[in-house]
Amino acid sequence: xxxxxxxxxxxxxVTAASWVTDGMTIAVGAPxxxxxxxxxxxxxxxxxxxxxxxxxxxLLIAAGCVRKxxxxxxxxxxxxxxxxxxxxxxxxxxxxxWECEExxxxxxLQAAAQLLPFLPWRGGVGTSLPEVNPDLKLFSDPIRGETLxxxxxxxxxxxxxxxxxADAYGxxxxxxxPGWLDLFLYRAADRTIVQVERVVANEDIRRDPWATTIAGAxxxxxxxxxxxxxxxxxxxxxxxxxxxxxxxxxxxxVQSGHTEQLTHYLNYYCREPVTHxxxxxxxxxxxxxxxxxx
Amino acid sequence: MAHDYSVQELMAVVLARDxxxxxxxxxxxxxxxxxxxxxxxxxxxxxxxxxxxxxxxxNVAHLHTVPLPAFAWDRRVVRWAESYSDTGHRFDRLxxxxxxxxxxxxxxxxxxxxxxxxxxxxxxxxxxFRGPGSVGTATLSTHVGRxxxxxNSHSRRIFVERCDYISAYGWGTGGADAxxxxxxxGGGPRYCLTPLGVLDFAEESKRMRLHSLHPGVSRExxxxxxxxxxxxxxxxxTTVPPTVEELHVLRTRVDPQGVxxx
Numbered sequence: 001x002x003x004x005x006x007x008x009x010x011x012x013x014v015t016a017a018s019w020v021t022d023g024m025t026i027a028v029g030a031p032x033x034x035x036x037x038x039x040x041x042x043x044x045x046x047x048x049x050x051x052x053x054x055x056x057x058x059l060l061i062a063a064g065c066v067r068k069x070x071x072x073x074x075x076x077x078x079x080x081x082x083x084x085x086x087x088x089x090x091x092x093x094x095x096x097x098w099e100c101e102e103x104x105x106x107x108x109l110q111a112a113a114q115l116l117p118f119l120p121w122r123g124g125v126g127t128s129l130p131e132v133n134p135d136l137k138l139f140s141d142p143i144r145g146e147t148l149x150x151x152x153x154x155x156x157x158x159x160x161x162x163x164x165x166a167d168a169y170g171x172x173x174x175x176x177x178p179g180w181l182d183l184f185l186y187r188a189a190d191r192t193i194v195q196v197e198r199v200v201a202n203e204d205i206r207r208d209p210w211a212t213t214i215a216g217a218x219x220x221x222x223x224x225x226x227x228x229x230x231x232x233x234x235x236x237x238x239x240x241x242x243x244x245x246x247x248x249x250x251x252x253x254v255q256s257g258h259t260e261q262l263t264h265y266l267n268y269y270c271r272e273p274v275t276h277x278x279x280x281x282x283x284x285x286x287x288x289x290x291x292x293x294x
Numbered sequence: 295m296a297h298d299y300s301v302q303e304l305m306a307v308v309l310a311r312d313x314x315x316x317x318x319x320x321x322x323x324x325x326x327x328x329x330x331x332x333x334x335x336x337x338x339x340x341x342x343x344x345x346x347x348x349x350x351x352x353n354v355a356h357l358h359t360v361p362l363p364a365f366a367w368d369r370r371v372v373r374w375a376e377s378y379s380d381t382g383h384r385f386d387r388l389x390x391x392x393x394x395x396x397x398x399x400x401x402x403x404x405x406x407x408x409x410x411x412x413x414x415x416x417x418x419x420x421x422x423f424r425g426p427g428s429v430g431t432a433t434l435s436t437h438v439g440r441x442x443x444x445x446n447s448h449s450r451r452i453f454v455e456r457c458d459y460i461s462a463y464g465w466g467t468g469g470a471d472a473x474x475x476x477x478x479x480g481g482g483p484r485y486c487l488t489p490l491g492v493l494d495f496a497e498e499s500k501r502m503r504l505h506s507l508h509p510g511v512s513r514e515x516x517x518x519x520x521x522x523x524x525x526x527x528x529x530x531x532t533t534v535p536p537t538v539e540e541l542h543v544l545r546t547r548v549d550p551q552g553v554x555x556x
Contacts, residue, residue, distance in 0.1 A: 053427075075324060075426040082426045090413075090424040099412060101461070103385045103433030123385070123433025126463035126476045128410075132418045146477045177378045180349055
């Protein structure tokens with residue numbers, strides 16, 4: 001007899017991470033789905049092409065997961081103009097940088113979403129971007145003869161996102177809106193895994209279907225506090241002290257070659273915890289309870 | 295006039311004066327002078343300004359103090375938003391952008407206001423200094439009605455004859471029609487603000503020109519810290535210091551924690 005039940009899409013973070021294999025292109029939403037990213041580090045995934053920015057990108061590079069970076073911004077806050085592991089790896093040529101910019105990136109993702117080879121974009125005309133990234137091609141548009149940039153389709157194999165809630169069927173709702181690239185990443189990617197603060201009943205989704213931001217995530221991972229140490233709107237603020245701990249460790253490794261602190265960070269928080277629950281135990285309930293919004 | 299103020303406070307006041315009511319001010323990351331300036335303008339003379347901090351659009355002229363920090367994306371800040379533009383439309387409805395104002399930094403700036411956030415070094419794959427990246431500056435600088443280059447320091451390392459890389463196009467290789475020739479609809483950079491003075495761009499050549507000197511700074515000092523020849527008018531006014539009222543509003547309602555005095 002054929003299966004009559006609607007397929008549920010909930011998987012755990014360990015299974016979700018096994019979808020990602022060496023050499024894939026992954027896209028990381030905002031806030032970064034840290035429970036999933038830590039699992040990638042734990043698994044020792046290598047040679048990834050990563051669409052990401054800021055400190056989560058830096059962590060993946062520090063952990064040795066990354067071969068190529070598609071990014072528009074690698075600042076990290078905390079008065080750090082450029083995140084340390086990215087900076088050194090780029091300066092040494094250890095990672096390849098696909099130089100782009102916010103508007104250019106969204107054009108490329110939109111092209112992938114619409115199965116187009118490219119989309120035109122004006123921002124970047126006159127700049128060095130098409131020189132340092134030869135995939136961006138200046139062309140004369142056939143309608144008005146203007147010089148524009150052809151941005152090739154940027155197609156992630158898997159988008160990894162974090163959101164507030166989802167039901168078992170992949171209907172995702174954000175509190176306070178999705179991260180700014182999230183929907184571009186979802187529309188462009190082959191598959192999308194969304195980790196959520198809470199899995200809710202299908203009835204809860206249907207109570208307000210207009211609030212559904214992603215209508216067809218391929219998998220849902222239950223990950224309360226899953227964006228930690230970053231913030232999750234409606235749930236908790238960023239753990240500044242923890243981010244500082246990572247940044248200090250990564251900076252020490254880059255500037256003075258003292259890698260002990262960074263190795264400890266990666267082992268203690270990313271490689272040793274088998275599950276997200278193990279990670280949260282290491283952070284501790286008391287610490288998590290200090291991260292309230294008001 | 296006030297006498298006791300920091301140079302960052304001076305820069306914020308100068309920038310605030312140049313912003314007009316009704317404009318849409320788009321502020322990026324890590325620019326405390328700009329964050330303070332748009333708030334100050336909003337409170338002093340801009341009740342119809344719209345402040346956009348990374349997609350969070352707000353009008354908070356009715357508040358006694360203007361909320362800080364701008365760059366927490368949690369609800370402490372988003373609660374002031376009237377809309378959150380980042381559900382896929384950060385770069386849409388560009389026809390309105392002639393009324394939008396933007397602010398860029400740079401690790402290098404050249405005589406025609408082209409700026410570089412990509413990095414420094416002759417070989418792109420082995421940069422001496424890998425910069426933070428272009429953020430949204432290539433697109434925003436292309437389309438906004440005008441933008442400001444705002445720098446925390448003024449040195450020959452930053453002001454160079456030629457940027458190693460250009461991430462935001464200013465006036466290219468010069469000429470008032472440089473942007474029009476490329477089909478860039480925005481109005482380009484208006485001022486470059488530094489701790490030493492205010493620079494603008496000569497009308498015809500669009501080469502950088504000394505516009506005003508901050509109190510106590512000489513034209514020779516500015517030129518000595520600039521890696522290319524500035525256009526030097528005969529008369530260069532002194533930057534008008536903050537008024538007592540401007541400084542009072544800045545310190546009590548915008549920057550009570552004294553970020554600009556550190």
